[in-house]
Amino acid sequence: MSLPRRPMNDALIQARKLSKSYHNGREQICVLRGVSFALRRGEAVAVIGPSGSGKSTLLNLLNGLLAPDSGELRVFGNPHTALTEGDWAEFRRTRIATLFQDGNLIPTLTVARNIAFRAGLAGLQQHAGEALLQQLGIADTAQRYPDQLSGGQQQRAALACAFAMQPQLILADEPTGSLDYATAQRVAPLFFDAIRERAVGALIVTHNPELAERCDRILELREGDLRPWDSAVSS
Ligand SMILES: Nc1ncnc2c1ncn2[C@@H]1O[C@H](COP(=O)(O)OP(=O)(O)OP(=O)(O)O)[C@@H](O)[C@H]1O
Ligand SMILES: [Mg+2]
Secondary structure (H helix, E strand, O other): OOOOOOOOOOEEEEEEEEEEEEEEOOEEEEEEEEEEEEEEOOOEEEEEOOOOOOHHHHHHHHOOOOOOOEEEEEEOOEEHHHOOHHHHHHHHHHOEEEEOOOOOOOOOOOHHHHHHHHHHHOOOOOOOHHHHHHHOOOHHHOOOOHHHOOHHHHHHHHHHHHHHOOOOEEEEEOOOOOOOHHHHHHHHHHHHHHHHHHOOEEEEEOOOHHHHHHOOEEEEEEOOEEEEOOHHHHO
16 A cells, blocks of 8 residues: 555644535535544544434545545544555555444354455454353354344444454444444443543444444534534534
Protein backbone atom coordinates (compact mmCIF):
# COMPACT_ATOMS: atom_id res chain seq x y z
CA MET A 1 0.00 0.00 0.00
CA SER A 2 1.15 3.50 -0.84
CA LEU A 3 0.32 5.18 2.48
CA PRO A 4 3.20 6.34 4.63
CA ARG A 5 3.41 4.85 8.13
CA ARG A 6 2.31 7.63 10.42
CA PRO A 7 3.08 8.05 14.08
CA MET A 8 0.30 6.87 16.37
CA ASN A 9 -2.30 9.60 16.29
CA ASP A 10 -5.18 9.78 18.72
CA ALA A 11 -7.59 11.13 16.11
CA LEU A 12 -9.00 8.31 14.01
CA ILE A 13 -11.45 10.58 12.21
CA GLN A 14 -11.38 14.33 11.74
CA ALA A 15 -14.26 15.75 9.74
CA ARG A 16 -14.73 19.42 8.92
CA LYS A 17 -17.74 20.84 7.12
CA LEU A 18 -18.54 17.64 5.25
CA SER A 19 -21.44 17.92 2.88
CA LYS A 20 -23.22 15.30 0.82
CA SER A 21 -26.18 15.38 -1.57
CA TYR A 22 -27.88 12.69 -3.62
CA HIS A 23 -29.31 13.30 -7.08
CA ASN A 24 -32.51 11.52 -8.07
CA GLY A 25 -33.13 12.60 -11.63
CA ARG A 26 -33.76 16.33 -11.36
CA GLU A 27 -34.25 16.24 -7.62
CA GLN A 28 -31.30 16.98 -5.37
CA ILE A 29 -31.48 15.80 -1.75
CA CYS A 30 -29.00 17.59 0.47
CA VAL A 31 -28.38 15.17 3.35
CA LEU A 32 -25.32 16.57 5.14
CA ARG A 33 -24.75 20.33 5.21
CA GLY A 34 -21.34 20.84 6.79
CA VAL A 35 -20.80 18.18 9.42
CA SER A 36 -17.80 18.56 11.73
CA PHE A 37 -16.58 16.20 14.45
CA ALA A 38 -13.61 14.15 15.60
CA LEU A 39 -13.35 10.60 16.88
CA ARG A 40 -10.35 9.53 18.93
CA ARG A 41 -8.87 6.17 19.81
CA GLY A 42 -10.65 4.57 22.74
CA GLU A 43 -13.71 6.73 22.29
CA ALA A 44 -17.29 5.62 21.60
CA VAL A 45 -19.60 8.18 20.07
CA ALA A 46 -23.30 7.56 19.54
CA VAL A 47 -25.11 9.13 16.61
CA ILE A 48 -28.85 9.50 16.91
CA GLY A 49 -31.34 11.17 14.60
CA PRO A 50 -34.62 10.62 12.80
CA SER A 51 -35.03 8.12 9.97
CA GLY A 52 -33.70 9.60 6.74
CA SER A 53 -31.52 12.20 8.52
CA GLY A 54 -28.33 10.82 6.96
CA LYS A 55 -26.83 8.56 9.61
CA SER A 56 -25.99 5.71 7.22
CA THR A 57 -24.74 8.22 4.67
CA LEU A 58 -22.34 9.63 7.26
CA LEU A 59 -20.96 6.16 8.10
CA ASN A 60 -20.39 5.45 4.42
CA LEU A 61 -18.39 8.65 4.01
CA LEU A 62 -16.14 7.45 6.82
CA ASN A 63 -15.48 4.03 5.30
CA GLY A 64 -14.91 5.40 1.80
CA LEU A 65 -17.95 3.83 0.13
CA LEU A 66 -19.19 7.38 -0.56
CA ALA A 67 -17.18 10.54 -1.16
CA PRO A 68 -18.13 13.92 0.33
CA ASP A 69 -19.12 16.71 -2.06
CA SER A 70 -17.07 19.19 -0.06
CA GLY A 71 -15.32 19.57 3.27
CA GLU A 72 -12.26 17.96 4.80
CA LEU A 73 -12.00 14.41 6.07
CA ARG A 74 -8.97 12.78 7.63
CA VAL A 75 -8.98 9.07 8.35
CA PHE A 76 -6.10 7.76 10.48
CA GLY A 77 -4.49 11.11 9.81
CA ASN A 78 -4.73 10.80 6.01
CA PRO A 79 -6.65 13.45 4.06
CA HIS A 80 -9.37 11.74 2.01
CA THR A 81 -8.19 13.55 -1.10
CA ALA A 82 -4.93 11.59 -0.87
CA LEU A 83 -6.59 8.18 -0.45
CA THR A 84 -6.93 5.88 -3.47
CA GLU A 85 -9.64 3.23 -3.87
CA GLY A 86 -6.92 0.72 -2.97
CA ASP A 87 -6.11 2.55 0.26
CA TRP A 88 -9.79 2.58 1.25
CA ALA A 89 -10.10 -1.13 0.43
CA GLU A 90 -7.07 -1.85 2.61
CA PHE A 91 -8.63 0.16 5.45
CA ARG A 92 -11.90 -1.77 5.15
CA ARG A 93 -9.99 -5.07 5.02
CA THR A 94 -7.78 -4.53 8.05
CA ARG A 95 -8.69 -1.43 10.07
CA ILE A 96 -12.29 -0.31 9.62
CA ALA A 97 -15.15 -2.67 10.48
CA THR A 98 -18.53 -1.50 9.21
CA LEU A 99 -21.66 -3.11 10.57
CA PHE A 100 -24.27 -2.24 7.99
CA GLN A 101 -27.95 -2.09 8.81
CA ASP A 102 -28.31 -5.49 7.11
CA GLY A 103 -26.55 -7.92 4.82
CA ASN A 104 -23.22 -8.21 6.62
CA LEU A 105 -22.76 -11.96 6.23
CA ILE A 106 -21.72 -14.01 3.20
CA PRO A 107 -24.75 -16.24 2.55
CA THR A 108 -22.80 -19.24 1.22
CA LEU A 109 -20.59 -19.57 4.32
CA THR A 110 -21.53 -20.86 7.76
CA VAL A 111 -21.23 -18.45 10.68
CA ALA A 112 -17.92 -20.02 11.75
CA ARG A 113 -16.54 -19.69 8.21
CA ASN A 114 -17.79 -16.12 7.92
CA ILE A 115 -15.77 -15.26 11.02
CA ALA A 116 -12.67 -17.13 9.83
CA PHE A 117 -12.94 -15.46 6.43
CA ARG A 118 -13.20 -11.97 7.92
CA ALA A 119 -10.28 -12.56 10.28
CA GLY A 120 -8.24 -14.07 7.43
CA LEU A 121 -8.86 -11.03 5.22
CA ALA A 122 -7.40 -8.88 7.98
CA GLY A 123 -4.33 -11.14 8.01
CA LEU A 124 -5.09 -12.80 11.34
CA GLN A 125 -4.26 -16.49 11.62
CA GLN A 126 -5.83 -16.85 15.04
CA HIS A 127 -9.27 -15.60 15.82
CA ALA A 128 -11.52 -15.88 18.80
CA GLY A 129 -14.57 -17.02 16.82
CA GLU A 130 -15.89 -19.61 19.26
CA ALA A 131 -15.36 -17.39 22.28
CA LEU A 132 -17.06 -14.45 20.54
CA LEU A 133 -20.08 -16.54 19.60
CA GLN A 134 -20.23 -17.80 23.17
CA GLN A 135 -20.08 -14.24 24.55
CA LEU A 136 -22.82 -13.16 22.17
CA GLY A 137 -25.01 -16.10 23.16
CA ILE A 138 -25.09 -17.76 19.72
CA ALA A 139 -22.50 -20.55 20.08
CA ASP A 140 -25.08 -22.97 18.64
CA THR A 141 -25.19 -21.12 15.31
CA ALA A 142 -21.55 -21.72 14.31
CA GLN A 143 -22.35 -24.36 11.70
CA ARG A 144 -25.48 -22.67 10.35
CA TYR A 145 -25.81 -20.51 7.26
CA PRO A 146 -27.02 -16.90 7.61
CA ASP A 147 -30.48 -17.66 6.17
CA GLN A 148 -30.94 -20.22 8.94
CA LEU A 149 -30.63 -17.51 11.61
CA SER A 150 -33.09 -15.04 13.04
CA GLY A 151 -32.50 -11.30 12.42
CA GLY A 152 -31.03 -10.84 15.89
CA GLN A 153 -28.77 -13.88 15.52
CA GLN A 154 -27.53 -12.55 12.17
CA GLN A 155 -26.79 -9.24 13.79
CA ARG A 156 -24.77 -10.90 16.53
CA ALA A 157 -22.91 -13.09 14.02
CA ALA A 158 -22.02 -9.91 12.12
CA LEU A 159 -20.70 -8.41 15.35
CA ALA A 160 -18.54 -11.49 15.87
CA CYS A 161 -17.10 -11.04 12.35
CA ALA A 162 -16.36 -7.39 13.04
CA PHE A 163 -14.57 -8.10 16.31
CA ALA A 164 -12.68 -11.05 14.80
CA MET A 165 -10.84 -8.71 12.43
CA GLN A 166 -9.57 -6.66 15.40
CA PRO A 167 -10.33 -3.29 13.80
CA GLN A 168 -9.09 0.11 14.94
CA LEU A 169 -12.35 1.76 13.98
CA ILE A 170 -15.87 0.36 14.23
CA LEU A 171 -18.70 2.00 12.31
CA ALA A 172 -21.88 0.38 13.52
CA ASP A 173 -25.28 1.10 12.00
CA GLU A 174 -27.91 0.18 14.59
CA PRO A 175 -25.98 -2.83 15.88
CA THR A 176 -28.70 -3.78 18.35
CA GLY A 177 -31.67 -2.86 16.14
CA SER A 178 -32.92 -6.46 15.79
CA LEU A 179 -32.19 -7.49 19.36
CA ASP A 180 -34.62 -7.78 22.23
CA TYR A 181 -33.91 -5.75 25.35
CA ALA A 182 -32.12 -8.49 27.31
CA THR A 183 -29.92 -9.48 24.37
CA ALA A 184 -29.03 -5.86 23.64
CA GLN A 185 -27.96 -5.53 27.28
CA ARG A 186 -25.74 -8.55 26.85
CA VAL A 187 -24.15 -7.38 23.60
CA ALA A 188 -23.36 -3.81 24.70
CA PRO A 189 -20.44 -4.75 26.98
CA LEU A 190 -18.66 -6.37 24.04
CA PHE A 191 -18.49 -3.04 22.30
CA PHE A 192 -17.24 -1.24 25.30
CA ASP A 193 -14.71 -3.95 26.24
CA ALA A 194 -13.24 -3.83 22.74
CA ILE A 195 -13.16 -0.05 22.81
CA ARG A 196 -11.43 0.20 26.20
CA GLU A 197 -9.10 -2.79 25.94
CA ARG A 198 -7.91 -2.21 22.40
CA ALA A 199 -8.33 1.56 22.19
CA VAL A 200 -10.75 1.06 19.33
CA GLY A 201 -12.78 4.06 18.22
CA ALA A 202 -16.47 3.48 17.56
CA LEU A 203 -19.18 5.50 15.92
CA ILE A 204 -22.45 3.84 16.80
CA VAL A 205 -25.71 4.78 15.11
CA THR A 206 -28.40 3.70 17.50
CA HIS A 207 -31.99 4.19 18.54
CA ASN A 208 -31.26 2.35 21.79
CA PRO A 209 -31.06 5.03 24.53
CA GLU A 210 -29.15 2.79 26.92
CA LEU A 211 -26.50 1.98 24.34
CA ALA A 212 -26.23 5.68 23.50
CA GLU A 213 -25.92 6.62 27.18
CA ARG A 214 -23.00 4.24 27.60
CA CYS A 215 -21.04 6.07 24.92
CA ASP A 216 -18.65 8.91 25.75
CA ARG A 217 -20.69 11.39 23.74
CA ILE A 218 -24.00 11.53 21.93
CA LEU A 219 -24.31 13.50 18.69
CA GLU A 220 -27.58 14.19 16.98
CA LEU A 221 -27.97 14.43 13.21
CA ARG A 222 -30.86 16.64 12.28
CA GLU A 223 -31.54 18.74 9.19
CA GLY A 224 -28.08 18.05 7.85
CA ASP A 225 -26.28 19.19 10.99
CA LEU A 226 -24.41 17.09 13.57
CA ARG A 227 -24.55 18.59 17.05
CA PRO A 228 -24.03 17.47 20.64
CA TRP A 229 -27.32 15.96 21.75
CA ASP A 230 -29.28 18.15 24.08
CA SER A 231 -31.75 15.96 25.95
CA ALA A 232 -33.59 19.05 27.25
CA VAL A 233 -34.31 20.23 23.70
CA SER A 234 -35.19 16.82 22.29
CA SER A 235 -37.54 15.64 25.03
N1 LIG B 1 -28.41 6.21 -2.97
C1 LIG B 1 -29.30 7.15 -2.67
N2 LIG B 1 -29.86 7.91 -3.66
C2 LIG B 1 -30.74 8.87 -3.38
N3 LIG B 1 -31.15 9.18 -2.14
C3 LIG B 1 -30.64 8.47 -1.12
C4 LIG B 1 -29.69 7.42 -1.34
N4 LIG B 1 -29.35 6.89 -0.14
C5 LIG B 1 -30.05 7.57 0.78
N5 LIG B 1 -30.82 8.52 0.19
C6 LIG B 1 -31.69 9.50 0.89
O1 LIG B 1 -30.85 10.27 1.75
C7 LIG B 1 -31.48 10.49 2.99
C8 LIG B 1 -30.60 9.95 4.11
O2 LIG B 1 -30.55 8.52 4.01
P1 LIG B 1 -29.80 7.64 5.10
O3 LIG B 1 -29.93 6.23 4.68
O4 LIG B 1 -28.41 8.16 5.28
O5 LIG B 1 -30.67 7.96 6.41
P2 LIG B 1 -30.64 7.29 7.86
O6 LIG B 1 -30.52 8.40 8.85
O7 LIG B 1 -29.60 6.23 7.90
O8 LIG B 1 -32.10 6.67 7.96
P3 LIG B 1 -32.60 5.35 8.78
O9 LIG B 1 -32.65 5.73 10.25
O10 LIG B 1 -33.98 5.12 8.22
O11 LIG B 1 -31.67 4.22 8.49
C9 LIG B 1 -32.85 9.85 2.89
O12 LIG B 1 -33.77 10.84 2.51
C10 LIG B 1 -32.70 8.82 1.80
O13 LIG B 1 -33.92 8.60 1.13
MG1 LIG C 1 -29.71 4.19 8.14
